[in-house]
Amino acid sequence: MQPVYDWFREFYERTGINLTFIYDGFDRARMIKGFWLTIELSIITIVLSVLVGVLGAWLQRTRLKPLRAAVDGFVSLFRNTPPLVQIYFFYFGLGFMLPRVLDPSTGSMVPLITNVQWAILSLSLFAGAFNIEIFRSGIEAVPNSMIEAADSLGYTRTQIYWKIVLPLAIRNSLPALGNNLVNLVKTTNLAYAIAVPELMYVSKQIWSDATNVREMMIFLLIAYIVLVQLLVVFLNWLERALKIPGYGQTEGA
């Protein structure tokens, strides 16, 4: 790799385009870490937010009114407030109310929940609130006659939800879900605000040290395009994998 590094260093000297995160060992290390952290944040929050969505949409169908009201309240709260405010609220509002605990490896007192964990929690709930609404409309699109058929076969409400309604609702929801998850990946960079060393945060560190703001900005744009594109490819694959032959088209001849 050394020739590559040398080439980029020389490239900087020739053109003034300064890509320290490639040729400089220190910047490279933190960039790789930051990139990975963004990928980790994305994957974990995607999984958790989908779980929040499925669970919330399920709870919205219970007979317990207070539970339904709680889910509705949660959805409005997280849909109608800016995600940055939510992250701050969790980190500064809730985080500082929690006790500190002893970290046995360093012997120092550390927060019970780290800033990375707060970011994961807050982003998962933020995207999860949207997923609840998305799954809710996906569920509403499942014809009632299908539920009646299952009911007549003796399925319980829970079995109907998990075996029939949800598999169909997920397929109905896929396009809207994809949009929301793309949005979530882009929103992970708000973790920057509570000093989570993800892609955006390390880029800022690098440009502060190397005064290569312009290069880092272009790099960030490209990096997010690549990340989002990876997700889009995955979603397209998922859509194809879940496609039901003959479903969603006109009924068979």
Add this chain to the structure above:
Amino acid sequence: MNVIPPPTIIPPTPDAPIVSLRAVFKSFGANNVLQGISLDVAKGETICIIGPSGSGKSTLIRCINALVPIDSGSIQVQGIEVNDPHLDKLSLRRRVGIVFQQYNLFPHKTALENIMMAPITVLKQEKAEVEARARALMKKVRLAGKEDFYPGELSGGQQQRVAIARSLAMRPDVMLFDEVTAALDPETKKEVLVTIQDLAKDGMTCIVVTHEMGFAREVSNHVYLTEHGLIVEHAPPAEFFSNPKDARTREFLSQVL
């Protein structure tokens, strides 16, 4: 402490009707859909319910498996009182199969899976045994070879026969059919009617809501005409079609025959 009384189960006598309705009333708001329906179906019998649109045929049939709760009266299926607040729905529904006009197959499951799902999920039966039975049922409804097709890849008539097989997989004692051929073209209608006829011949108790007068005449043991939520006339088909007693029956038959 509230003691919940056990569900009413009347031990069946050998020749007691398998389905028995007594003075069943049902209204949706101000719409009195069933206004005192009584009828008995003996084991192995096939009855047809005919009548003008909106006369309450679907409502009647859906009351029998508790899809629609009734206001008053009594419905008994093999001694199970359907109009019982403590009704054990599963024990009723494993005994009563229903097939709808719109098939209502699960579109994300193959024909075979549609048939296998309920016995495995609901009755917790063993998969291998259920699969063998499902394959046999596919043969019985003359769809061998279509096991791995999805509902969307099957014709309406084929889907309807899978729906019949799906109900039969629960080994019900009674089958309800609600205008199961109404959405089909004449060709595919026949396939489905033949399937039901086979079932009736094999001794299945069938309650069939239909507009197919030929089927009612040839296959059923008894024909009921409903109008405005009442049974206007009922008789064995030979008598019902050749010698109707009620003026409304004659009027209805003159329109559909």
